[in-house]
Amino acid sequence: MYATNNCPNKTTMKKDLLSFLSNSFTSQINGFIVPGYWTALAAYCREKNISFEQLDISDNRKSYAVAIALEKALGQTDNYPYERKNSGANYRELVLLNSVDDTDKATSTINNCIRHLFSTIELTSFVQDLCDVVGDLHDNVWSHGKSTGFSMAQKWPDYDTKQDCFEFALADCGLGFLRELKRVGLDIQDDKSAIEWCIIKGNSSKIKKQNKNTEWSQRLPIDATGNPMPDVGQIIESENQHQGFGLAKLLNLVNTYQGQLWLASGENTLVVEPNGNKFFKTNILKWQGVALACRFNIETVKNCHKNNNDEATNAILELLNF
């Protein structure tokens, strides 16, 4: 897919990235490249300083890459010569998550596309749940990954069934789960265990970090440049009260609407199938950061129903409404 002219191991890197994108990430269907592929490619190229010109893409894919603004994603001039009339209608070009301040705007960009794609009343719950999850996943990029990420959404008709499919994907080359958990002192040794830990409801590296910072710790402001008490004072990185909802909610969404999920970090990818089966793949390319894609068959989604809320949630809802 791409050539790295300045890289001594270009053949190996090219093969490994291709294997990761195609095998661990199931991102090509009958020659059609889905968002999981593009977001991971964009994140990887940006991280490795690979320019658009260095990508070895066939002409039709190259024009598509230009249409989804891959050049812009890689920090170059956007050379797409036309108005993107279908942007927001069938797809949304690569959305850059460049800083924590961009999170809400990026979420609106993707969610407006999702709301436009699925405006029928029978998809209302799905759209709402999906939009909420997109917000959480976007928030995770800077809250946990500390790195630039990309997201993308697209709808397309399945080649065989002609039924609409939809995929949301997000990729970053940040810390990844294992490094983030090790950073906060969790005794987790491999990527598979790190992924398993992060998808459990309520588990968050931020909670672990807060628990480590005892109430009586000497605190320093976040912009402190030197610590006069290296063994005592701690820079409190965040006063946020993380609950770690994002990934557990994503899995719940995938299970509720019988979707598919690929969640890659480090040496492993968690795969969830429409029937709920879960298994891990070993990545040929160790993915630095997190790359994920969730895919839904829209006809299937229409036939899925959510469980009712519990009594306490309904009572809180009533109170908020009062």
Place this chain on the structure above:
Amino acid sequence: MNNQTLAAFHFDESDLAARTSARYRRIEVEQAIASNKTVVIDLANVLSVSESYADELFAVLVKKYGLEWFSSNIKLQHASKPVLLSIATTIRNRLENQDANNIKASIDKIMATKKSEHHKSSHYGYV
């Protein structure tokens, strides 16, 4: 509550996602309430709210000060049902150690008090 001044908050963004942004809003809300103001949060423009955001802005306040305090000091306006549900769900998650029946009983009590106050203020000609 009727003698207090109002502090109104609204959102330009249609989708609220970032926990960091929510934290800044929460601090503003807490400062307004500390200044003896009743906070009105207008969610008319909001189409979706991530649980990270809802948790940081709303559920953390419930965790810190309790449901009764939240209900007495903060009024949510023009929120769609899905947005309210996201907020309610995060509050429920923060109260996960409490039995559903206990939460419901507490809310019934708060609602009864509020209805009674509302009735009294109507009787004395307040709006």
